[in-house]
């Protein structure tokens with residue numbers, strides 16, 4: 194684990210230190226405030242010193258990091274491990290997903306607890322159990338998929354007793370996770386009262402359902418029906434609505450997986466007016482475009498089905514620019530993986546393709562590449 198932050202160093206058991214002392218030599222050490230060429234001396238798993246040209250005794254294992262970056266592990270703020278969704282369960286559990294994360298230099302992630310039949314406490318217990326086989330640090334946001342007094346009370350328990358203080362509300366997935374504006378408004382009020390951070394999946398779920406119906410009516414049943422039925426317009430509309438409701442309630446807002454110029458513009462406008470809005474692009478949106486969804490092979494195209502959809506070329510570059518300039522703040526992956534067999538649940542109807550793409554392994558490197566500030 195001590196090697197996680199050294200990009201490009203292959204794991205070799207011979208590199209294990211018997212003395213508990215390691216010197217990572219000559220790399221470019223990156224911290225929040227600056228980067229410098231320096232050595233990192235580690236004793237019993239704790240960084241004891243960071244400075245150039247550290248001289249050590251013979252019992253210290255030396256790793257040559259010349260020409261490489263040495264940096265703290267990354268944090269992926271948006272994952273879905275072992276999540277039951279769209280009639281199946283994501284193939285990566287907490288062990289395999291975290292193993293991939295560690296291989297890519299991510300050393301902490303925040304997953305979303307999905308309530309059990311709307312019940313938050315039952316969802317929390319379920320996820321604590323799912324996370325038992327963890328091999329790295331993790332935290333939880335919590336999705337809220339229905340609204341009543343018990344949910345409202347359970348939110349307080351989550352904040353006060355369980356360490357969860359960010360709650361995600363779905364403005365899409367009509368008929369399953371979606372909540373309407375009336376409930377969203379109450380939920381925002383509740384978050385404000387608890388000092389918790391509300392998060393939104395921002396797409397107009399009613400309009401998406403209508404778009405999907407139209408595609409099927411036109412005989413478009415394959416994966417391309419997915420982006421065609423839920424254009425950027427619907428993401429922009431829902432983002433604007435959520436921002437205005439948050440402003441009405443006077444609470445901060447976190448918009449997850451910002452995928453389009455339309456949504457980015459709404460966030461930029463809100464920030465310019467002084468509102469506290471956090472925008473999270475994801476790796477797939479930053480580095481891919483929708484051409485994959487037009488691939489004639491179902492299995493290939495279906496791999497890229499996620500919501501909001503991966504957009505046309507141009508949105509990716511705009512998201513990168515917004516990240517570099519601070520309009521968008523942090524990069525997640527929305528890691529939510531399904532096998533080809535699972536994706537084939539939607540072979541005859543794109544609405545049944547389990548939504549989600551991979552990424553947990555790539556977060557640090559693509560997140561850094563997409564952000565020109567590094």
Ligand SMILES: NC(=O)NCCC(=O)O
Nearest residue numbers: 394499500527529548549
């Ligand atoms: N994004 C996606 O398609 N799958 C994961 C669930 C969600 O975050 O909406």
Ligand SMILES: [Zn+2]
Nearest residue numbers: 271272273527
């Ligand atoms: Zn997600």
